[in-house]
Amino acid sequence: MATDFPVLLPALSETGPAADRPALRFGDRMLTYRELGASAGALAHRVQGAGRVAVWATPSLETALAVTGALLAGVPPIPLNPKTGERELAHILDDSAPSLVLAATDVELPPRLQALARVDVPVRAAGPDPAASPPAEPPPESAALIVYTSGTTGPPKGAVLPRRALAATLDSLQDAWQWTSRDTVVQALPLFHVHGLILGVLGPLRRGGSVRHLVQFTPAGVGRALDEGATMFFGVPTMYHRLAQAVTAEPELARALARARLLVSGSAALPLADHRRLTEATGRPVIERYGMTETLMNTSVRAQGHTPRPGTVGVPLPGVELRLVDESGVELDTSDGQSIGEIQVRGPSLFSGYLNRPEATAAAFAEDGWFRTGDMAVRETGGHIRIVGRKATDLIKSGGYKIGAGEIENALLDHPEVREAAVTGEPDPDLGERIVAWVVPAHVDAPPAATELMNHVADQLAPHKRPRQIHFRASLPRNDLGKIMKRDLHA
Missing domain, CATH: 3.40.50.12780 (ANL, N-terminal domain)
Known part of the structure; x- marks a missing residue:
């Protein structure tokens, strides 16, 4: 475009x-x-x-x-x-x-x-x-x-x-x-990232609308802003998780969220359990979008014309070309919801390059000019994109299968005794990589049995996607936008 x-x-x-x-x-x-x-x-x-x-x-x-x-x-x-x-x-x-x-x-x-x-x-x-x-x-x-x-x-x-x-x-x-x-966009995001600064401040200013920044996030603050006329809320999954916890006990917050024209989540995947709780309490689905610093926004669920599909980040935005590419560089043209490929994009919203890093800039692009995002995804019916993780950390090759960590994390989060979850692949002499889950239980002093969680994943997905190890933790390391820092899990 x-x-x-x-x-x-x-x-x-x-x-x-x-x-x-x-x-x-x-x-x-x-x-x-x-x-x-x-x-x-x-x-x-x-x-x-x-x-x-x-x-x-x-x-x-x-x-x-x-x-x-x-x-x-x-x-x-x-x-x-x-x-x-x-x-x-x-x-x-x-x-x-x-x-x-x-x-x-x-x-x-x-x-x-x-x-x-x-x-x-x-x-x-x-x-x-x-x-x-x-x-x-x-x-x-x-x-x-x-x-x-x-x-x-x-x-x-x-x-x-x-x-x-x-x-x-x-x-x-x-x-x-x-x-x-x-x-009017209400948000409480940091202003040194794309989400809070470009989408949450420059976006409203380009449209001639208003920004209402809460300075510090609280569910009550979001509710007040929506009650006073804000029409859109931009947040990250950590914020939506806190909203989902609050709405069942606070009907006035549920009513305020229901008044929003759009509830938009980004910067990481929103767990399906939080999708369901918020939709059931408010009648208002949370829509997800997908972008990164180098490309800005690539896909989004649309406000109208597409039925939101929890767990997907929508379809490519106008002007954005998007393809999925397998490990040999062949483009995947299927919409089977199973074939995993790296997301590559091109279009006018891409960055100019990395400052003082010509080699890194060149390496970020395929030979035919598409930007390699490093994110792995599948394409579902209707062209909806579902991200399964990062190529470097979230694509697990176990027993001859290619498995996305994200779908296992969502299955774990669907268990009532799991509050947070992260999944990694660890070297295994038999499987190549074994699936390892890091779980914050809903009740830290009384976690569920590891075998119960393993069987839950196998029943929800498939036996080969069953975690082989479960580590229980009191918390998971996160960055300023709420993304789990998987490289810090072992520490």
Whole structure:
């Protein structure tokens, strides 16, 4: 899908009554489009020509304003996780070489950032000098953002996201979700990842709608926001799990969730048990979408026209080409729900490359130009994609079978005595790999018998998908977006 966008955030330049509608709300602090346009415009003139700028990405108005001002200036911001450790922060700064750091006035920065020139971000500022020309809209291929990956296979890499990619992915979601200026998105996601920043802040701003960020997630906060007129909730599975636990005992929360136009989950697979509990309590299905830092959004369940299928991430978005490829590089054209292949994509929402990493960029693409996501999936009837795990960690080859860890995890989560589950493949002299499950029981002091869980999986799926080992844990290691960090399980 070719995307023609003369301006990335057109609503910032609106005048008249439309400019006085809410743009950003964080907790009790709010900016209208008129105020955001003035403050972001003033900041854009301060940072114009700065090269790259770091943004200390706290969940605040200042972070959203800093990113917006940098985008207006055509200066790519690098959002930094405030919880990043000293070593990783040093790597990101050395790799990206920002000239400035943008931060809220009252925030104390770590020593490594204090060496940079600092620009404090005022929430309300006078607009730029009327005599000063506004920054020109940068070309579509210029860098909009540099977002660092989670570093699961080595040091984090900076994915350079062009303006073209942001516009393409947000416009494809406008089509899929019927997203308009009348929508208010409520969320509580971190602002240093694609989900919270691009979808949850820039998405509403591109549409001319509103953002309501809770700063800290609570089921009650989501309920209040929906009761007060928010129309869409963006969350990760951990948040939906807490909502699913709360709705059965809190009918007012169930009613609030039922008022939402869309409940959207992403960043990891939503367990089927939570799908069912929320749908039964609210009558409102949770829709899933699938994307990653380098590609932005690839697929989604549509707001209308497709019956949601729990466990799938929908169909390819407009403009996104998607294929499944087996280990020998042959494209799989079946929709049997069984044949596992790697997801490869191409289209206008892809990144430009990894900053300072030409070899890594080249290796990420197949010879014919498709991006290798590393995610394994099957295609079901109607073209719906069901992800079964990561190629590096979640494709288990056991006894001659190729097995996706994700389907076993869902089967375990369907057991009433299982709260959380992760599945890995471990070397086995007989099977090649044996299936190992890591389980947080519903009652930590009284876990179910391991054989009961093994038999449950065999009954739900197939005997060859039965875990051969069960490890019970009090918790599973997760990152900021709630994804289980499987490399840390043995530790």
